[in-house]
Amino acid sequence: MKINFLTLFPNYFEIFKQESIIAKAIEKGIIEINIVDIRDFSKNKHKKVDDQIYGGGHGMLLQIEPIDLALKTVGGKKIIMSPQGSVFTQKKARELSNEKEITIIAGRYEGFDERIIDYLIDEEISIGDYVLTGGELPAMIIADSIIRLVKGVIKEESHLNDSFENDLLDYPQYTRPRDYKGMLVPEVLFSGHHKKIEEWKKEKQLEKTKKNRPDILERIKNAK
Known part of the structure; x- marks a missing residue:
C-alpha cells in the first residue's frame, strides 16, 4: 500500500x-x-x-x-x-x-x-x-x-478484538503481578474455563461501552 x-x-x-x-x-x-x-x-x-x-x-x-x-x-x-x-x-x-x-x-x-x-x-x-x-x-x-490493518503489518489476531471491531469497546486486560497492593486481577481469568472467560469478556465490553460510550449502544439499538 x-x-x-x-x-x-x-x-x-x-x-x-x-x-x-x-x-x-x-x-x-x-x-x-x-x-x-x-x-x-x-x-x-x-x-x-x-x-x-x-x-x-x-x-x-x-x-x-x-x-x-x-x-x-x-x-x-x-x-x-x-x-x-x-x-x-x-x-x-x-x-x-x-x-x-x-x-x-x-x-x-x-x-x-x-x-x-x-x-x-x-x-x-x-x-x-x-x-x-x-x-x-x-x-x-x-x-x-x-x-496497522494492512495484511502483514501486525498479526491479524492482534486487532480482531480491538475496540469498535465488533461495535463495542475492548474488554479489560491484565498482566503480572496478579496482586498489586491489594488490586487483584479477576479470578475468572485464571479459571481455565474458556466459555466463562469469553462470557466475562463480553459482559465487560458491554459494561465499558455503557459507561464510556452509551451513544454506541443507542446506535446499535436504533439500527435493529
Whole structure:
C-alpha cells in the first residue's frame, strides 16, 4: 500500500516514517510513504500557497492551483483532512486499508478553497469535533489506523478484538503481578474455563461501552 501525504510541513512526517511498526512495515515493503510538499507546486516566487478570503473573513485560505498541480503527481483515493468532514471510524479505517494507494491532504490556516473539496478530492474526513492548528496530526492518525490493518503489518489476531471491531469497546486486560497492593486481577481469568472467560469478556465490553460510550449502544439499538 502506498500513502501520499500532501503538506506544507514535510518534517512532521519524518518521525512517523522512522519509528515502531510503521518503520518495520516500510522496511518489509508492505507500506510506502511518499511526502509531497505543496509549496513545490506554487508558481509564486515566494512559494506562497495561501491568499485572502473572497467576501471577507479572518485568516487565509489554501489556494486551489498548487494543490491541483500536486495532486496530478499522485494517485489513489484522495482524502482531505477537515473539521467539516465525516468523522473517521474503525469501519472507515478497514475500508481504506484495502486500497492500493491513498492520498491524504493536510490543511492549514483557515482551510481550503472550497473548489478543492468540490472538484479535486474523493472524501473529506475529520478525526473529531474539535479544531487543531493543522491537518498533519489528523493525517498521521488516520494513516496509522489504516496501516496497522494492512495484511502483514501486525498479526491479524492482534486487532480482531480491538475496540469498535465488533461495535463495542475492548474488554479489560491484565498482566503480572496478579496482586498489586491489594488490586487483584479477576479470578475468572485464571479459571481455565474458556466459555466463562469469553462470557466475562463480553459482559465487560458491554459494561465499558455503557459507561464510556452509551451513544454506541443507542446506535446499535436504533439500527435493529
